[in-house]
Amino acid sequence: MSAGQLKAAITPARLLDETGRLVRGASKPDAEALAEGYRKLVFARRLNEQCGALVRQGRLAVYPSSRGQEACQVACASVLSDGDWLFPTYRDTAAIAARGVDPVEVLTLLRGDWHCGYDPNEHKVAPQATPLATQLLHAVGVGHAARLKGEDTVVMALCGDGATSEGDFHEACNFAAVFKAPVVFFVQNNKYAISVPLARQSVAPSLAAKAIGYGMPGFRVDGNDLPALEKVLGEAVARARAGEGPTLVEADTYRIESHTNADDASRYRADDEVADWLPRDPLLRVKAYLTAVGALDDEREREITAAAEEMAAAVRAGVGAETSADPEEIFAHLYSTPTPQLAEQRAALRAELDLEEA
């Protein structure tokens, strides 16, 4: 534990400042890769907006938006290889989409059709976790199993600032450190757990500083700075892949919208605070940088916007499509062979339904 390590866990790393200028001493990000990142940011933002609209139209029951956190959403997916795993929360729909899962499948949960609409094995994305911090342990298990099998899989495990208070966060970090599991714990510190501000969650110098107590490296990074996130997370992934164990990364970011549409953030935070964060928008600074270095012009911007609109249209169409839920499905998946009790109950429900239809 050196002073430098302590500093890295407390002072957020940055590559681009809020105006999109490279910070002193930073090495230039690859413009083409960053332009691709920008495209993903635009997609993530558009997805957030589209989902918000779908909620207002009553087509989604609820949506926890990651507006303002899009750089985190994009970065955590982009640093992974195909064989790696992503463990998202309810707020990480955009990250899952960035990983390549069809957003319509992801939204199955929030449409109320089923608990999880995608096949976790297909894209190596775990179901979106609702019970906070619980998924971090699953992530450690996937990683440890990979290591036992001699595979170089890396697992990206997401959670919020609030979730770091849960016992499972502690157990997951500690297990990962003790077993040197190839896990990157990525905390999106968006300053609130529903209404509860960070100060009520922790009085530590940073959340990344918790890494010290597990004997793993901890880094704090500007969560609205895509290239900085990709750098810090990418290095953590590389360490994990190399067998050097887990890393805890905290992103300093902000939840621009309410917790979900069902929440009213005005009850617990001042508009000023939100206003302060708006100029730190993760899209703006990448756009400014790319424009400045000539890697983004109006045409490319239009092309990206159009593609994002196409994605949004597909989401609208997909979420809007009629689905026919099968009532009997509630019995179908619980056991690989149904118990006699479930078979009986299923038959009873079927009889009811037949009667209704008759």
Next chain:
Amino acid sequence: MSAGQLKAAITPARLLDETGRLVRGASKPDAEALAEGYRKLVFARRLNEQCGALVRQGRLAVYPSSRGQEACQVACASVLSDGDWLFPTYRDTAAIAARGVDPVEVLTLLRGDWHCGYDPNEHKVAPQATPLATQLLHAVGVGHAARLKGEDTVVMALCGDGATSEGDFHEACNFAAVFKAPVVFFVQNNKYAISVPLARQSVAPSLAAKAIGYGMPGFRVDGNDLPALEKVLGEAVARARAGEGPTLVEADTYRIESHTNADDASRYRADDEVADWLPRDPLLRVKAYLTAVGALDDEREREITAAAEEMAAAVRAGVGAETSADPEEIFAHLYSTPTPQLAEQRAALRAELDLEEA
């Protein structure tokens, strides 16, 4: 978070070296107070021995010995005032006795007479906790309640190295830090959790280093050095009393005996390791120091030994005394007013017993 603080959490503080010499730069402990501490050490050791004997005689079902950890046991009790609270584990019988509870009452649990044999309110000692780390949260609650009531109570919460891996340890430390609760978390790192060595529990630079992640001071101290323990714990108590919040103190010590008499430590550790720790006996070094400074002579030693023998005799007599357990007591305390269901069940048991007696 300064480099000095980091060092204090990693390098064990010491006042007396293993030969009982004052370490360089340390200020002299008060000899009379230390002699009193020595007396308590002898008592604690004698109690451990007596309980071991009672187990061998079949008078106690089981005994988790704190042999080798007596300095911790004595120090954590001696730094408390009457109004303060102690939250012990199953291993802390000697600490509870040092706090003034009659060991015979404490041993009610291990005799199998009842779950807890003393009145927690009388000496402000919580029942000995078996489910690991759970009691740390209770300690925080007692402390926070005291603070809300404007009382200057301090709570000393004990646990082992193994227990630091539990989620409740994390939640307790974090709650205490966030609420600035007057709690001293005192981890007796005796290097084993039953058979599991420290290295499988944590790869952090120290357990005290976990404090950093909660934003509280953390200190590591030689757990076999009574004056050092009293200093570090005493300062932590003073901070808590002054409203400065919790402290995490880790004692570097060693469990000389098996986990309990039911355990066979030879299955998981080498005799050499134990042999290495024997010269670091917490009694020896205090005795050496006191003798060197002339605060302990043969007469005083004899007086202490005799008093300890008296205590041991009382424990033997108390534990040996016939007790008449009342079967109906299993219904007596569950609710302040028994439910009709329990009244019915109690009557049924009474009828059975009456029948047996008839």
Next chain:
Amino acid sequence: MSAEKMTMAQAINAALRDAIAQDDSVVVFGEDVAQLGGVFRVTDGLHRDFGESRVFDTPLAESGIVGMAVGMAMNGMRPVVEMQFDAFAYPAFEQIVSHVAKLGNRTRGKVRLPIVIRIPYAGGIGGVEHHCDSSEAYYAHTPGLTVVAPATNADAYGLLRAAIAGSDPVVFLEPKKHYFAREEVDVSVAVPPIGRAVVRRPGKDATLIAYGPSVPVALAAAEQAATEGRDLGVVDLRSIVPFDDETVCAEVRKTGRAVVVAEAPGFASVASEIAARVGERCFHHLEAPVRRVTGFDVPYPPPKLEHHFLPGVDRILDAVDTLQWEDAA
């Protein structure tokens, strides 16, 4: 004070408010209960009116919340804690089962824990997984806990006041789907104590036994049955532990037929207990087996399927139909 229309959320809010005002040792805490007033607004305004020392938010950790409540109760306070949703009480399970339920017994009554654990529970609100569990069986099976489940807003007020005022730990199950339903409540009128069931509707032909969110469903079924010429009574348990054998058995002995209605999966549940008890205690009065109409033995389904899971009027009436009416004639 006279009768007022209020929702169950408001009734509970009033109970908390009155308890805090009346007794200095009452403290309310949990996740989002202070500034926000709870995700269901049950604690709305309490933080503003009573301040941080009486109503406060905690870090996000349920074991922590319940464990801290244990300590605060040990030190003379009466904590009322909120678990944000039913399934989010599970991280606190060990604290509830091994300490909240047992510490009084452990210490021979020297330590009493007047803790109320409020749990917004059960379904019918279109909530996603983990937000609609009916978890009462876990608590009811655990000796040492008192388990209360109000079905009316007046009971929500009165039973919560009693729970807070008592000396023992109470798991207080608040049917979410009632939170925003308005009823007349006169808080100055005492409700029967915890442990007493109430016959919500007398009936001659069969007895429906229910609690919490299933009571209005049972009442609706009885209403419907009446139009079809069958006279069903409804017993509202109000508390699961203690259990009011007397009231339940008196009703069932009158009718000779019983249907237990509960939302939780039926296997090894509170409904099982009721059926077993009634079978044991009313055996010679029964004209037909005691039927259970419960949730299926599956996890709570996604919103679009929940209505297939929930015991509804039709399913209750179907069960009533199986009570061997021919034989009994």
Next chain:
Amino acid sequence: MSAEKMTMAQAINAALRDAIAQDDSVVVFGEDVAQLGGVFRVTDGLHRDFGESRVFDTPLAESGIVGMAVGMAMNGMRPVVEMQFDAFAYPAFEQIVSHVAKLGNRTRGKVRLPIVIRIPYAGGIGGVEHHCDSSEAYYAHTPGLTVVAPATNADAYGLLRAAIAGSDPVVFLEPKKHYFAREEVDVSVAVPPIGRAVVRRPGKDATLIAYGPSVPVALAAAEQAATEGRDLGVVDLRSIVPFDDETVCAEVRKTGRAVVVAEAPGFASVASEIAARVGERCFHHLEAPVRRVTGFDVPYPPPKLEHHFLPGVDRILDAVDTLQWEDAA
């Protein structure tokens, strides 16, 4: 291999050993299971023989153990984890109830969790508080779990092999008091599958229904009753979920009388479920109410009082005596 005298601890050890040897994906982990071989020596020698990658100790955290098992199962392994004692599984309750039990369902069967959670459970060994809980009701009530409780050493071997080989999560309850009791076991003889009860003793007059540690007690009671001229049958459930209605009902219909025996507190328990089911399904065959002989609704008592709590032969026979024999004549 032919019959060998072994203890239940040895039978379970053999099952683990054979499973590890046969299937590379089986891993065993928990607290003290490696070097020490478990506090009950159930995993003795496995670490030595199969090494750290197959059998390993974890940090001391039960939620961590079960949560990690979930992830390992997601990644193709078959974790067999040990909770050191019954009450020490409670910290893992959320992982068990919200994930182990539900992840298969959540993912429409795309993810299966072949996890076995071994729990040394129940009492009769003079253990102190938290070391003797009968916690099966918590698991049996949770849809998605398979709950197995062997009563014989042969079943301990066979059912554990089946549990490890299956695709679904199993809570495997090992009656502690059997760990050191020797019986003939022939591991090469297959036992009936999980879900099938076994009639351990046929009987004409009444049926005792039991599982796990209560089976030998029920058998002893039947033995004793026989000397008094009463012919009691004993059904050993073997698994609580799935439940073998067929075998249980067939026996009860023959005798018309049933007593359920279980160590756990009776309220809202597995015994309640059995009594309710039997009451519902065998109503017209019953000559007397179904009786339950269970632990009282109190925390497990201290060692010196446990014998008053445990259902014993006398209490079972007393219950049998209440089965209205006069009427039935």
